[in-house]
Amino acid sequence: MLHKNLNLLTIDLSMFGEGGAAGAAAPAGGEGSAPAAAEAPAAPEVRYGKQPEQTAAPQQQASPETPPDKGKMFQDLIKGEYKDQYTDATQKLINRRFKETDAKISSMQPVMDLLASRYGIEDGNPEKIMAAVKSDTAFWQEAADAAGLTVEQYRTMRELEAKNRQLVAAQQNQQAQYLAQMRYQQWSAEAETLKGKYPQFNLDEMQGNDLFMLMLRNGYPMEQAFKACSTEYFAAQAAANAEKATVDNIKARGNRPAEAGSSATPAFTVKDDPSKLSDKDVLAVLSQISNGGHISFS
DSSP: OHHHHHHHHHHHHTTSSTTHHHHHHSOTTSTTSOOOOOOOOOOOEEEESOOTTTSOOOOOOOSSOOOOOHHHHHHHHHHTTTHHHHHHHHHHHHHHHHHHHHHHHHHHHHHHHHHHHHHTOTTOOHHHHHHHHHTOHHHHHHHHHHHTOOHHHHHHHHHHHHHHHHHHHHHHHHHHHHHHHHHHHHHHHHHHHHHHHOTTOOHHHHTTOHHHHHHHHTTOOHHHHHHHHOHHHHHHHHHHHHHHHHHHHHHHHTTOOOOSSOOOOOSEEEEOOGGGOOHHHHHHHHHHHHTTOOOOOO
16 A cells, blocks of 8 residues: 555656656656566565574584584493483393394204214203214215315314304404494484484384384484484474564564665565464475474574
């Protein structure tokens, strides 16, 4: 209504004073008339949440940044807040190893029973069976002859090979445990950082989410995996913070109307008031968050 009144006022004033008649006689589309309405510009980009220029001046950061001591962070985590989770994860790893070992022993039992029967060892004692096999010259003779060795030489060679296989298996097992520990250390550090941003994040609970664990094992950052699996969480968080964000926004902006005098079309439009978001805007916000974006209305 304000713009309409201004236009009427301009027309009325042009009818008075010197040059009024010429102004009145000027054709609608000729020179001297009000410029024709420009073609409507393309809709500007929409940006949601507080933008860097709207926030308070950032705190001065030390430069260069001191790299975090991840070893100390890990020790603090497993001895403090994540002590129970670390103990539980370690125990699960031990239990899994025991199950694998038990399964392997069970699969070998028929062979041990056969050997015990062959050598007449009724109690099935593994040490007695091994001693009987080592002293069985006939058992080794054919293989020793094929290798061009004496029975004693061949038996010694086979024992060394067996010990070497055990050593390699032990090294591989140690390496696997080291890698598992390093991975858990990295996850724990990421979880601590993520919990600072999202207090409701719980790594122990998220480990039950198949998609979350699959993304972590394939190298995705924990925050991205969490966002991909927690769209409902972010929607609830936005709803819970809506009232506070609205009040803070009114205080910061003073609820002032846009200043007149500038007709330039902005490069983008900012929507930082969650109470004024349309259904389409809410969907756009959730989509950006699920794709790794970070939007804050506070």
